[in-house]
Amino acid sequence: MEISGGPIYSIGRYVCYTYARYNPSVDAHTPEWFDALRRLDPEQAAMTAQIIKLAGHSDVCSICGEPRSKPYIMVAEPALPIRLCDDCLRIQKEMHGASFDPL
Numbered sequence: 001m002e003i004s005g006g007p008i009y010s011i012g013r014y015v016c017y018t019y020a021r022y023n024p025s026v027d028a029h030t031p032e033w034f035d036a037l038r039r040l041d042p043e044q045a046a047m048t049a050q051i052i053k054l055a056g057h058s059d060v061c062s063i064c065g066e067p068r069s070k071p072y073i074m075v076a077e078p079a080l081p082i083r084l085c086d087d088c089l090r091i092q093k094e095m096h097g098a099s100f101d102p103l
């Protein structure tokens with residue numbers, strides 16, 4: 001995997017690398033988003049795809065599949081959009097020190 005720099009964030013128990021070629025304007029869970037995440041973190045991309053398949057729709061938390069989730073963007077350049085439930089948002093902040101802004 002080729003990484004051209006940028007901060008490293010954990011998503012769940014996987015690591016997501018943000019990198020310069022990523023386009024932060026794409027929404028979470030779109031085909032473009034999956035293309036980008038697949039290059040960054042294939043395991044997390046496969047896991048999120050499975051979560052969405054099981055849920056039957058894409059308005060779920062990117063990490064755990066909780067329907068009560070909201071769109072966020074990572075506070076970092078380049079930012080990765082993501083959907084998070086309140087629990088996953090808290091875990092990301094407390095355990096991984098990641099910051100997110102609501103979209």
Ligand SMILES: [Zn+2]
Nearest residue numbers: 061064085088
């Ligand atoms: Zn969650």
